[in-house]
Amino acid sequence: MITKRQQREGREKAARLMREAGVVFQEQELEKLEVADFGLSRLETEGAQIFSLFDTKRLAARVITLFPYQTEPEHWHEPEGTGKEETFRVIAGTLLLYVDGEDTLSRGKIPEESRAYYTCRHELVLGPGDTVTLEPGKKHWFQAGEEPVVFYSMSTTASDARDPFTDPHIVRVTQITE
Numbered sequence: 275m276i277t278k279r280q281q282r283e284g285r286e287k288a289a290r291l292m293r294e295a296g297v298v299f300q301e302q303e304l305e306k307l308e309v310a311d312f313g314l315s316r317l318e319t320e321g322a323q324i325f326s327l328f329d330t331k332r333l334a335a336r337v338i339t340l341f342p343y344q345t346e347p348e349h350w351h352e353p354e355g356t357g358k359e360e361t362f363r364v365i366a367g368t369l370l371l372y373v374d375g376e377d378t379l380s381r382g383k384i385p386e387e388s389r390a391y392y393t394c395r396h397e398l399v400l401g402p403g404d405t406v407t408l409e410p411g412k413k414h415w416f417q418a419g420e421e422p423v424v425f426y427s428m429s430t431t432a433s434d435a436r437d438p439f440t441d442p443h444i445v446r447v448t449q450i451t452e
C-alpha cells in the first residue's frame with residue numbers, strides 16, 4: 275500500500291529522470307505511470323516506477339525507473355503458450371540484473387526484509403546501451419545501483435497481474451490510500 279503522496283512524488287521523480295534520459299512522452303501520459311510497491315509497503319527498497327509505452331495483444335514496451343537500490347522483486351514469466359520473452363535495454367544509469375547461475379553478487383543489496391525470496395545470485399551489470407534478453411520461465415530480479423536507472427523492458431504479451439513472484443506476500447496490484 276502506498277499513499278497518494280508517495281504515488282505523486284514517485285511519478286514526478288521518475289518523469290524527471292526519464293526526461294533527463296531523453297525519453298519522449300506527453301505530460302498527460304504520466305497519469306498511467308505506475309508506482310508499484312508489490313503490496314509490500316516498502317516502496318523505497320522494493321518497488322518500481324513503470325511507464326507503459328504500449329501494450330498490444332502481442333507486444334509490450336515499458337520504461338522502468340528505479341531509484342538507488344530500489345528493487346523489483348524476483349519473479350518469472352510463465353512459459354505456457356508462447357511465453358513472455360523480455361528484453362532489457364538500459365537508457366541511463368546502471369541496472370543490476372540477477373538470474374540463476376553462479377553466485378557473483380557483489381554490487382547489489384538483497385532487501386533485508388525479504389532475503390529468503392531472492393534466490394537468483396548471478397549478477398549482470400548493465401550500463402547505457404547494454405541489452406539482455408531473458409527467455410520465458412527464467413527467474414529474475416533487478417535493482418538500481420548507487421544511481422537511479424532508466425531502462426526499457428520490451429516483451430511479448432505482458433501479463434503483469436498473473437506473473438508469479440517468489441515472495442508469496444506480493445500483490446501485484448498496488449493499493450493507493452489517502
Ligand code: ZN
Nearest residue numbers: 349351360414
Ligand atoms: Zn520480468
